[in-house]
Amino acid sequence: MKIYKVGLPFIGMSSLMLLMSPLANAAEMSNMDHGSMDMSGMDMSDMDHSSMDMSGMGMSDMDHSGMDMSGMDHGSMDMSGMDHGSMDMSGMDHGSMDMSGMQGGKAPADARSPDYSNGVPYGRFGKPVMMGSLPLWGVSVDDLGYQFDDDQINYEFDTWYGTDSNRVTLRSEGSIQTKDDKEIDSLTSLSYWKPLSIFWNGEAGVAYDTENDKSAVMAGIAGTAPYFIETDARAYLYTDGQVRLDLGAEYEWRLDQHWVVIPEVELTAFSKDDTDNHITKGFNEFGADVRLTYEMLSRQLAPYVGISYETALGNARDLRRQEDEAVDSSSVTAGVKFWF
Numbered sequence: 001m002k003i004y005k006v007g008l009p010f011i012g013m014s015s016l017m018l019l020m021s022p023l024a025n026a027a028e029m030s031n032m033d034h035g036s037m038d039m040s041g042m043d044m045s046d047m048d049h050s051s052m053d054m055s056g057m058g059m060s061d062m063d064h065s066g067m068d069m070s071g072m073d074h075g076s077m078d079m080s081g082m083d084h085g086s087m088d089m090s091g092m093d094h095g096s097m098d099m100s101g102m103q104g105g106k107a108p109a110d111a112r113s114p115d116y117s118n119g120v121p122y123g124r125f126g127k128p129v130m131m132g133s134l135p136l137w138g139v140s141v142d143d144l145g146y147q148f149d150d151d152q153i154n155y156e157f158d159t160w161y162g163t164d165s166n167r168v169t170l171r172s173e174g175s176i177q178t179k180d181d182k183e184i185d186s187l188t189s190l191s192y193w194k195p196l197s198i199f200w201n202g203e204a205g206v207a208y209d210t211e212n213d214k215s216a217v218m219a220g221i222a223g224t225a226p227y228f229i230e231t232d233a234r235a236y237l238y239t240d241g242q243v244r245l246d247l248g249a250e251y252e253w254r255l256d257q258h259w260v261v262i263p264e265v266e267l268t269a270f271s272k273d274d275t276d277n278h279i280t281k282g283f284n285e286f287g288a289d290v291r292l293t294y295e296m297l298s299r300q301l302a303p304y305v306g307i308s309y310e311t312a313l314g315n316a317r318d319l320r321r322q323e324d325e326a327v328d329s330s331s332v333t334a335g336v337k338f339w340f
Contacts, residue, residue: 137161138339143173145335147308151179154308154333160193167193169203174210185211187236189218199224207236212277214238228252242279243271260302262291273315278323280315287311289333301338308333 143156158171174186191205200223207218220234229251236244246268253261266287270279291306311328312320320327 135161135163140339142337143335144337145304145306145333146178147331147333149331150329152177154335162193165195169193169205187211189234191218191220196221197223203234209236209238209244212238212274212279214240214242216244225249241272242274245269258295260293260295262293262304262306264289264291275319278316278319278325280319282315283313284316285310286313291333293337300340301336303334303336305332305334307331 139159141157153176156173160167160169172188177183187209189207191203196202203220207216216236216238222232225231232248234246248266250264268285269283273281287310289308291304293302293304295302309330317327
């Protein structure tokens with residue numbers, strides 16, 4: 001009985017020491033300096049790091065050169081508290097890193113088919129066509145009106161077919177007398193149209209003038225000048241060597257969504273005298289009109305009323321006086337402009 005009495009305290013003390021040993025080991029690990037640990041020979045391929053908390057570890061001085069970490073599971077490692085600022089990566093060799101599978105870089109030559117279909121048919125509507133390369137056509141009638149004082153109909157229109165880069169244009173302007181011999185004076189041209197810049201387009205072609213019954217070669221430029229002034233300049237070289245220059249400018253002063261005031265001026269000049277056709281060298285005629293239009297039907301139709309004025313310039317004034325013709329004329333006009 002005495003033996004058992006002596007042994008119980010000893011057993012109790014031993015058990016207490018066994019319970020305290022894990023706590024002592026944990027305390028000792030927390031105070032360890034990992035900076036001087038040599039882990040070069042450690043094989044960590046089968047270790048499960050999913051529950052490892054490395055937030056407080058300082059790994060800047062650790063030697064990882066011999067560590068095999070190919071089988072490590074890094075998916076759930078908590079590295080939020082690691083200090084990356086002191087990590088020295090200057091000795092790493094990035095030249096041998098294979099990053100060919102990463103996103104980016106140049107696509108292979110056969111990555112996409114030339115028509116961008118990738119073998120998928122376009123359906124019953126066929127292959128799509130870009131709007132800029134699709135041939136279209138249009139008609140624009142800038143003036144179709146009646147001058148009450150002069151008893152004549154004035155007209156100006158152009159029609160075209162082609163793309164935004166190349167077009168064929170048919171243009172005509174003139175007047176039709178509604179009394180006496182009902183004479184028609186017109187200048188009609190067939191030309192090739194092409195953009196020269198953002199705001200300017202070039203034209204070149206042939207023309208025919210019924211007033212002097214002659215054909216001509218035509219070249220011109222038309223576009224938008226500063227302050228949105230529609231400007232055009234066309235030169236005609238006739239078969240007899242005569243050169244005609246037509247200059248025009250027009251501005252749209254929009255009062256609201258429908259009412260628009262349009263002032264317009266025109267100037268005509270010739271290179272030499274032609275008394276048979278009532279032409280003198282230099283500037284011959286100046287014309288101006290102001291129209292009040294009302295746009296309707298999506299702005300495609302615009303009836304108007306206005307006032308027109310024409311006068312002879314330079315030697316043309318004397319020539320008209322000699323032939324007992326009016327030097328100046330003005331008239332109230334009414335008509336319509338439209339496009340489709």
